[in-house]
Amino acid sequence: MTVFADTPRWPRHGMLWGHLISDTSLAELHETAARAGLPPRSFDLDHYDWPSAARDALAEAGAHFVGDGELTRILIASGLRITLRNRPAARARRSAEHAAALGLDPVPQDLIVGTLGHVDPLPERPGAFRLTRDTPEGAARIEAHDELGRRRAEQMLARLEDLSRARTGRGFVGQVVQGLTPSP
Structure with missing residues (x-):
């Protein structure tokens, strides 16, 4: 079981945001996000949005950093992904x-x-x-x-x-x- 994060590149609220996902479990995702200090409100159905300032905390919490395409492939393979259409x-x-x-x-x-x-x-x-x-x-x-x-x-x-x-x-x-x- 692993939690993955991509590079923040989506602007909102004057910051750049990335995504945090799990390859197996939403419970694991919630636990890692809590250890990294991400607010529960940043959860969005199958991932957490995280600001670039949280990178060090995510690394300390055990997140593995990958590229956007790899993150998407991992999320699809996990079975946890909720597509844009759904x-x-x-x-x-x-x-x-x-x-x-x-x-x-x-x-x-x-x-x-x-x-x-x-x-x-x-x-x-x-x-x-x-x-x-x-x-x-x-x-x-x-x-x-x-x-x-x-x-x-x-x-x-x-x-x-x-x-x-x-x-x-x-x-x-x-x-x-x-x-x-x-x-x-």
Whole structure:
């Protein structure tokens, strides 16, 4: 069992990012990422995104560095890969499972309960929002393009908060992204 990392070359948030994968097990991947100090939010279905500044920590945690093409071949051979084509369905399944665990209906566009993983970016649509809350009593981070999106995020947070408290006795921790459904 080995964990592999490629060279960071994907720009986002003013940094370059790479990918971290396992050749056999998501549990092994999560353990290595935790030892390297990667936040659980940087997990994305079958890999972790990691900033170039984390290279030394990854090496100390036992990651093997390979080229992009080799990393992709290893991930495909592992059976853990979720292809670009299958990612929307995988996100929809995850969202449905997490919504069911809370008793949330209808299911949002993308939902994660807990701190493992991240949702899609904020859609470029009026009324869309992306909401993140990392601790049960902490403040939520809301991304929205307009006041409608901000209000919808606040309404969703109140609903998630009520459902989470009823199910777990604690406040909501997780992420949700929702675009405004176009009217017919």
